[in-house]
Amino acid sequence: TARNLFLLPGDGIGPEAMGEVRKIIAYMNEAMNAGFVTDEGLVGGSAYDAHGAAISEADMQKALAADAVLFGAVGGPKWDDVPYEVRPEAGLLRLRKDLELFANLRPAICYPALASASSLKPELVEGLDILIIRELTGGVYFGEPKTITDLGNGQKRAIDTQVYDTYEIERISAVAFEMARTRQNRVCSMEKRNVMKSGVLWNQVVTATHKDKYSDVKLEHMLADAGGMQLVRAPKQFDVIVTDNLFGDMLSDVAAMLTGSLGMLPSASLGAPDAKTGKRKALYEPVHGSAPDIAGKGIANPIAMIASFAMCLRYSFNLVKEADNLEKAIANVLDKGIRTGDIMAEGCTKVGTTDMGDAILAEFKAL
Amino acid sequence: TARNLFLLPGDGIGPEAMGEVRKIIAYMNEAMNAGFVTDEGLVGGSAYDAHGAAISEADMQKALAADAVLFGAVGGPKWDDVPYEVRPEAGLLRLRKDLELFANLRPAICYPALASASSLKPELVEGLDILIIRELTGGVYFGEPKTITDLGNGQKRAIDTQVYDTYEIERISAVAFEMARTRQNRVCSMEKRNVMKSGVLWNQVVTATHKDKYSDVKLEHMLADAGGMQLVRAPKQFDVIVTDNLFGDMLSDVAAMLTGSLGMLPSASLGAPDAKTGKRKALYEPVHGSAPDIAGKGIANPIAMIASFAMCLRYSFNLVKEADNLEKAIANVLDKGIRTGDIMAEGCTKVGTTDMGDAILAEFKAL
Ligand SMILES: CC(C)[C@H](C(=O)O)[C@@H](O)C(=O)O
Ligand SMILES: CC(C)[C@H](C(=O)O)[C@@H](O)C(=O)O
Numbered sequence: 001t002a003r004n005l006f007l008l009p010g011d012g013i014g015p016e017a018m019g020e021v022r023k024i025i026a027y028m029n030e031a032m033n034a035g036f037v038t039d040e041g042l043v044g045g046s047a048y049d050a051h052g053a054a055i056s057e058a059d060m061q062k063a064l065a066a067d068a069v070l071f072g073a074v075g076g077p078k079w080d081d082v083p084y085e086v087r088p089e090a091g092l093l094r095l096r097k098d099l100e101l102f103a104n105l106r107p108a109i110c111y112p113a114l115a116s117a118s119s120l121k122p123e124l125v126e127g128l129d130i131l132i133i134r135e136l137t138g139g140v141y142f143g144e145p146k147t148i149t150d151l152g153n154g155q156k157r158a159i160d161t162q163v164y165d166t167y168e169i170e171r172i173s174a175v176a177f178e179m180a181r182t183r184q185n186r187v188c189s190m191e192k193r194n195v196m197k198s199g200v201l202w203n204q205v206v207t208a209t210h211k212d213k214y215s216d217v218k219l220e221h222m223l224a225d226a227g228g229m230q231l232v233r234a235p236k237q238f239d240v241i242v243t244d245n246l247f248g249d250m251l252s253d254v255a256a257m258l259t260g261s262l263g264m265l266p267s268a269s270l271g272a273p274d275a276k277t278g279k280r281k282a283l284y285e286p287v288h289g290s291a292p293d294i295a296g297k298g299i300a301n302p303i304a305m306i307a308s309f310a311m312c313l314r315y316s317f318n319l320v321k322e323a324d325n326l327e328k329a330i331a332n333v334l335d336k337g338i339r340t341g342d343i344m345a346e347g348c349t350k351v352g353t354t355d356m357g358d359a360i361l362a363e364f365k366a367l
Numbered sequence: 368t369a370r371n372l373f374l375l376p377g378d379g380i381g382p383e384a385m386g387e388v389r390k391i392i393a394y395m396n397e398a399m400n401a402g403f404v405t406d407e408g409l410v411g412g413s414a415y416d417a418h419g420a421a422i423s424e425a426d427m428q429k430a431l432a433a434d435a436v437l438f439g440a441v442g443g444p445k446w447d448d449v450p451y452e453v454r455p456e457a458g459l460l461r462l463r464k465d466l467e468l469f470a471n472l473r474p475a476i477c478y479p480a481l482a483s484a485s486s487l488k489p490e491l492v493e494g495l496d497i498l499i500i501r502e503l504t505g506g507v508y509f510g511e512p513k514t515i516t517d518l519g520n521g522q523k524r525a526i527d528t529q530v531y532d533t534y535e536i537e538r539i540s541a542v543a544f545e546m547a548r549t550r551q552n553r554v555c556s557m558e559k560r561n562v563m564k565s566g567v568l569w570n571q572v573v574t575a576t577h578k579d580k581y582s583d584v585k586l587e588h589m590l591a592d593a594g595g596m597q598l599v600r601a602p603k604q605f606d607v608i609v610t611d612n613l614f615g616d617m618l619s620d621v622a623a624m625l626t627g628s629l630g631m632l633p634s635a636s637l638g639a640p641d642a643k644t645g646k647r648k649a650l651y652e653p654v655h656g657s658a659p660d661i662a663g664k665g666i667a668n669p670i671a672m673i674a675s676f677a678m679c680l681r682y683s684f685n686l687v688k689e690a691d692n693l694e695k696a697i698a699n700v701l702d703k704g705i706r707t708g709d710i711m712a713e714g715c716t717k718v719g720t721t722d723m724g725d726a727i728l729a730e731f732k733a734l
Contacts, residue, residue, distance in 0.1 A: 157533075163524065165518070165525075198525040
């Protein structure tokens, strides 16, 4: 049976990066009979330009029907002043919400070949391998009320609402514990229970879920501000980190930057397994943004997008061997000193987007 | 006229650190006729043990009446399970709110003698001097509703509310612009306008305040997650950062850790100038916490508390020369290789809390 992929390249360097994934898909269909069927839509600024919305209803339907969505990046100065409701990010947020992709997996790994690119001392990041599990459909991102009200006298009042229910915290912590079991079996939960009621509930539910079903996993709690500090001080102390939508946004970006491998980092956003089929809805996207300043120049680093496709092979299609090989192909190319401009280092060979994609595909073929 | 200081040493290492400030106060009264009059109260766990509240009404009155409050630290495992309303942090939060200390100044500086203690590469932090201006009486810390509700079926719902009014953003950005003028004249404002309505309003009001009164200052806007990344990547790009209460909590902790000088960093929390007297209510506290694991051992680093007192001299009493000298005394002692355990390095002399305090006082006297 067909494997349906819906591609949303988006804005900026998104389309260029996605182009390199297409090559891998084509090769897997041809040489491995992978049976991928692809369709493509618009999201972000490019969707706004075409339809006046950050994603069209038709494309939303396609995303809902697909086995997996591959997402590039959205945004750019061109759309800085479009109305809030149709800003580029709204497309991504709607996808996360309507597909119920509550579990965002963000690996922060340090490619050995790139350890020296980190702003941290190499010994602190060499071999770094953290998995941040960020709750993605709740919290202050989606809570209501979310308003700006005119109070008169030139005063306005802005309100955002952080809301978490027990079940939302339960299911994300279950994902964290499950993932920990496949790794070093340690979870660190981060919140601000000393200031936020949602932090209090978060802490209680994670603790109860742990006691109930996952007491074999080592669980630690940390205040989110202290967690940010510890990430900078000694990131290797962590295995799996589980945290809410907003803290996860901040902490995963800090963690990504620590690795020195920002342009290389993928992410997966997963829904709950379907009761009948066991299938999860899923969206895969690079951690980096749309980088409008270098878009269209053929110099963007496609590795994060390709690594996101590797996560797709692993989590959506259970193609574990293929995922391993694709990740290995990336590491091998880096080891050979082939680099895009963003990760260029002395003695290495500087290449553009397509050459980097070709090099990875060649390695992948050879494995 | 007398200069009234209200001392709240708090829990953990707070009292030990405060002891070293007392010595400096005594010396300034004796040798410089500084006229400091001190009174002392309880806050945090120690207040809870004595009164069943994180700060007593009598001590709140004294804090309100004082020219400045010196605050140590609160919290510890002993009080991990006290009710939310009387947890140690509630004392600090009430002080901030009732004294209307909306402007939290957190310098993140790297003492040259400690640059190698940073987890960042030395060249990225040497000479680092950022001032983070954190809004301290608004946002998700104090917004209502702030509740946990039982929904039945074993489900609870936790709600926290982020609220910002125009005037709150106006006054904190004015502080940021004013401070920038005494420094490198650059402000970077951080929010999540792509996700939060409060971020949209924040961005608008900072922009309007800038245009209105401070167009001589260079203003930049950054998304808070990108800001966290940039702090880790290249912290020296920043001069003054202005941000909301929760982002400020996270970002100032990350920035503090970057410097490698965490145990050295002070903070000032200021109110608005009184319409008649021009005086601001103020509280000064170290950025570090109560460190219960080393409390009572005489090994805590008192530098952050002493540096907080230097900020007090500067901002509450306009004793600029004395503040400069006290800061210089700290730097000199570090240059001489005198270190508490937390900042110990090869070839340095390890001392305890009182010896460190004495060394700084001796330098201060000699200046
Ligand atoms: C683009 C933006 C809405 C998004 C977020 O805040 O979640 C991004 O920062 C991310 O981390 O995926
Ligand atoms: C102790 C705690 C309530 C406090 C805060 O969150 O503001 C602390 O982390 C700080 O940064 O001063």
